[in-house]
Amino acid sequence: MQSQTNSLAKRRAASTRNAAIIFLVPAFLFLIIYIAYPIVYSFNLSCYDWNGFASDKVFVGLNNWIELLRDTVFRKSFLNNIIIMVLSIIVQLPIGMALATFLDFGGKKFNLFKIIWFIPMLMSSVAIGYLFKYALDANSGIVTGISKALGGHSIDLLGNPKTALVTITVAICWQFIPFYMVYFLAAYSGIPSDLYEAAIIDGAKKSQYFWKIALPLMKPAIKSAIVLSMVGSLKYFDLIYVMTGGGPGSASELMATYMYKNAFLSQRMGYGSAIASGMFILITIISLVTIKALNRKED
Amino acid sequence: MYYMYLATRFGGLNAFADAASGKGKFENPAFEFAGNKIQDWVKKGYYMNGFNGMDDDSGQARQALYKGDAAMDLMGSWFSGTVLGENPDFMSKLGFFPFPALDGSKEDQSLCAGTVGDNLYSVSETCKDKEGAFKLIQSLLDDQALQDRKKLGKIIPLKDFKADDVLTQKILDTVNKAKGVQLWYDQYLPAEVAEVHKSTCQEIFGLTKTPQDADKELQAAMDAYKAKNK
Numbered sequence: 310m311q312s313q314t315n316s317l318a319k320r321r322a323a324s325t326r327n328a329a330i331i332f333l334v335p336a337f338l339f340l341i342i343y344i345a346y347p348i349v350y351s352f353n354l355s356c357y358d359w360n361g362f363a364s365d366k367v368f369v370g371l372n373n374w375i376e377l378l379r380d381t382v383f384r385k386s387f388l389n390n391i392i393i394m395v396l397s398i399i400v401q402l403p404i405g406m407a408l409a410t411f412l413d414f415g416g417k418k419f420n421l422f423k424i425i426w427f428i429p430m431l432m433s434s435v436a437i438g439y440l441f442k443y444a445l446d447a448n449s450g451i452v453t454g455i456s457k458a459l460g461g462h463s464i465d466l467l468g469n470p471k472t473a474l475v476t477i478t479v480a481i482c483w484q485f486i487p488f489y490m491v492y493f494l495a496a497y498s499g500i501p502s503d504l505y506e507a508a509i510i511d512g513a514k515k516s517q518y519f520w521k522i523a524l525p526l527m528k529p530a531i532k533s534a535i536v537l538s539m540v541g542s543l544k545y546f547d548l549i550y551v552m553t554g555g556g557p558g559s560a561s562e563l564m565a566t567y568m569y570k571n572a573f574l575s576q577r578m579g580y581g582s583a584i585a586s587g588m589f590i591l592i593t594i595i596s597l598v599t600i601k602a603l604n605r606k607e608d
Numbered sequence: 609m610y611y612m613y614l615a616t617r618f619g620g621l622n623a624f625a626d627a628a629s630g631k632g633k634f635e636n637p638a639f640e641f642a643g644n645k646i647q648d649w650v651k652k653g654y655y656m657n658g659f660n661g662m663d664d665d666s667g668q669a670r671q672a673l674y675k676g677d678a679a680m681d682l683m684g685s686w687f688s689g690t691v692l693g694e695n696p697d698f699m700s701k702l703g704f705f706p707f708p709a710l711d712g713s714k715e716d717q718s719l720c721a722g723t724v725g726d727n728l729y730s731v732s733e734t735c736k737d738k739e740g741a742f743k744l745i746q747s748l749l750d751d752q753a754l755q756d757r758k759k760l761g762k763i764i765p766l767k768d769f770k771a772d773d774v775l776t777q778k779i780l781d782t783v784n785k786a787k788g789v790q791l792w793y794d795q796y797l798p799a800e801v802a803e804v805h806k807s808t809c810q811e812i813f814g815l816t817k818t819p820q821d822a823d824k825e826l827q828a829a830m831d832a833y834k835a836k837n838k
Contacts, residue, residue: 446658448675464657468658557811575802
């Protein structure tokens with residue numbers, strides 16, 4: 310009898326294991342084909358000089374990597390990525406949090422705001438890019454229109470190397486604030502309503518509830534939002550590509566746009582792969598360091 | 609295009625051909641002249657505000673023209689076709705003149721920039737039905753196709769071709785009179801050098817690089833390309 314239950318338990322475990330394998334195989338295959346293999350292949354390609362379609366690839370060893378280390382445009386685009394990252398975190402997250410708080414305190418009355426504020430998230434990046442491009446046009450855009458109405462002259466934000474990057478960052482924030490709004494709204498709904506009621510009965514003001522109870526409880530959500538925003542900014546591509554193409558010159562060049570230009574426009578697939586691999590290394594290091602730093606604070 | 613035209617007016621076709629072939633360099637008076645002239649014009653405010661951030665695909669430059677904010681746009685013969693499709697009413701206001709001649713230059717001032725004949729067809733060596741492919745290409749060039757293209761304002765490569773509108777005819781006459789045509793730099797140059805050219809050009813217009821530095825950078829890119837592809 311004993312041995313029979315044992316073997317039944319064993320069989321059950323074996324069948325669970327088989328089921329797990331069957332369910333995991335498709336996802337695993339996709340990960341290998343679309344994530345693992347391209348990364349390995351990029352590193353491999355980064356050691357070649359190749360235009361992307363010729364049949365002969367010339368092995369150049371670490372030449373592309375040496376060039377990458379010396380490349381001032383790459384350094385500049387990395388710095389631009391860092392600027393976008395910092396601005397994104399300090400602008401998007403607090404505003405997203407403020408909107409979420411407003412919606413959470415307001416309840417159902419504010420559902421209309423929820424819908425309106427979420428709209429930017431539903432638009433495609435390319436549409437947003439063109440929208441802002443026209444809106445910021447130096448001759449017929451909104452900013453110039455307002456400036457002219459107030460007696461000023463036309464304002465060129467995207468064609469000016471000093472303002473191009475910051476201007477695009479504003480558009481990026483406009484696009485992603487709704488995402489963090491919804492994200493934090495979800496985090497709010499994870500806080501049991503008893504806590505709110507208990508706090509109010511104990512005489513806490515709404516501001517006290519927010520700072521002393523809600524915010525600490527949402528710490529994990531905020532942490533992952535920081536990591537999400539960081540990784541997103543470091544690999545950002547679409548709006549920059551549509552609005553300035555990295556220009557003027559390399560004023561708003563990002564690592565991803567620079568990679569695209571090298572790999573597909575300059576037809577230097579090898580060097581483009583070196584940039585992509587460099588991005589992979591940089592983003593991994595920065596993410597790991599940040600995650601570690603964020604987790605350490607908790608202890 | 610300004611850079612290309614100015615360099616061609618100053619140094620003829622050879623300035624670029626030599627630099628591209630390696631016989632000459634991009635660091636030469638023709639390109640320096642082009643860069644300096646552009647920066648001179650930018651400083652004097654000849655270009656409209658924001659011109660360096662416009663791209664042609666989104667039609668911002670054409671809008672400025674339609675609205676009457678801009679007086680002219682340095683463009684190719686396709687421009688009238690685009691206007692015809694986009695804003696036909698504007699056609700009556702549209703005129704054409706070739707890039708002005710440069711006083712005191714010894715080079716031919718009739719030279720144009722662009723391409724003569726845009727569509728080049730080829731059939732792959734491994735094509736299974738080469739005859740069929742050839743017939744398809746022929747059908748793209750039959751009388752019906754040519755008439756349809758003519759209606760769209762295209763110049764068809766036929767002897768004694770007469771365009772439907774005065775504007776296209778004027779462009780055609782200018783090209784026919786030209787002693788030569790300078791192919792677009794970015795199409796002539798190898799892709800990786802062409803990208804550098806486009807980038808340095810934008811920096812010249814943006815006054816963020818001196819023409820000398822821009823030419824030096826372009827030459828360096830050309831040298832690097834040559835060194836790799838001996």
